[in-house]
Amino acid sequence: MDLSQWKRVVIKVGSALIAPNRKGCSSHYLLSIAQFIVRLRANGVQVVLVSSGSVAAGSHLFPETDKVDIALKKAMAAAGQTEMMATWDRLFDFPTAQILLTHGDLRDRERYVSIRETTFSLLNNGVLPIINENDTVTTDDLKVGDNDNLSAMVAASADADALIICSDVDGLYDKNPNTHDDAVLLPEVTTIDSRIFAMGGGATSAVGTGGMKTKIEAAEKATSHGIDTFIVNGFKATTFNTLLEGENPGTHFRPYAKPMQEDVHWMTHTASEQGEVVVDNDFDTTFAVEGEQLTSDEIVEVNGNFSVGDTILLRKDDGTRIAKARSNYSSCLLSFIADQDDREFADEFQNRTGPIISKKNIAVLEKQ
Structure with a gap:
């Protein structure tokens, strides 16, 4: 790994890191991620942050119930989004900006181009874009559904050099490490095929909506655009020190040797x-x-x-x-x-x- 070659990085942070106990936002795990972002920017690397967590952050503001309907979930997202943004904002001494998207925004070519232009304008003026799916207004027809795939679409739209997906495990294992003691971490994946997808199981967190499968899907989208993709453990502060040292702390998905052109990639992986x-x-x-x-x-x-x-x-x-x-x-x-x-x-x-x-x-x- 040669971080000196990176000009732009997208970092995806999930709900389990934002609100691990579903009792509002916590900076416990976010502090090391924020410090990583600060150090990247100090080295001249532009950063885009894709942050889940609005529903998890806002759920404690509503009475506990066994049945959370769609309307209540949207209300949780609306309340939790402001708390999540405020939490991130407190961790930085530079300005941040909120961008809320639906798949409807991304799959419309005109709006997609507008999102690209807005992101570039923020980055070029030293503002950190913080992107999340707009859970308050999205519908089944318009939603991406998980921020792993959203982060890959964002990385492609932002012409990123690297996508770092923070997980609750060290990376991709050949079998589920929670149920198999002999599971082996794969440090590198050069080709994403059915064998690799078979290694992805369900979500290991009770808080997030994405599991390893969605992370592999995201890696496939990103690598086809020529983007180095990493699945790393976001709960370990050492993860980010290792990355800054130019070492791989998790699983590195190598990009395509001949990446798709931007418009072809958009049509293949973003437009529905x-x-x-x-x-x-x-x-x-x-x-x-x-x-x-x-x-x-x-x-x-x-x-x-x-x-x-x-x-x-x-x-x-x-x-x-x-x-x-x-x-x-x-x-x-x-x-x-x-x-x-x-x-x-x-x-x-x-x-x-x-x-x-x-x-x-x-x-x-x-x-x-």
Whole structure:
């Protein structure tokens, strides 16, 4: 590890570190993380902090109940967010800024670009961005669901060099260390495959929403963008001293040798498909690479309701996922031309209105 090569780092801190007893925020574990951030900044490294904890921080302000419905959870998040921000603010002698996001913000290209610009502007003016999912307003359709994956999306949007995910264990083990005494820590992962995912179990904390599986998902998103990713134990102060010394205290996920371009990465890992276009099974999957265009006579069916500019999934009739792309047609119009028996009319219509998918707006899925 060569920290001198890092220009920008994203650090993800979970609820168990923020409010370990669900009785409000505690600086017990946060102090060493804050000192780490201060020292990174002193070395010229820009830092973005992704912090969970609003629900855990606010839960003590409400009567205890066995049934926490969605409305109550949102109220806890609203109350706890201010306490969480105040706690972080007290630990720094430089300004901080709050950014609350939903997946709806990230998957909309215009808002995504706006988030990038705001983050860069804060960093360039010495302000520490503190990002969390906006639990108060998010819905099932709009939420990321866990801040591990959110941190990877943020790291990609911020063009970070490294993503550090703080966990309650030292890193990724070959089996659950809480139930197996012979579990072995993996210091390095070069390829994230089904074998690595099989090592990720459920959440080991009763406070957080993410387990090791979501951390591996986050690592896959980040490394595909060329970002060094670490899963480390955030409960140990020595973790951060080790990082500053250029050593790896946990599991280091090596980045792709050929990272995805920013717009392709966004479409693959951040944008969610609003519908799908199904093509016949003998469709040539190299169409995007070789510059061929999708035509209406190759479409078997159009599923979902989407508008011009929405991200769609292109798949074969047998279920094989081919690509994600921005559609130049609405689902209604695309269904209309695909259903035409007069192919000459359909072809002429498409020639006049332009391609169904533009070459620059296609992300071919490597794992189909």
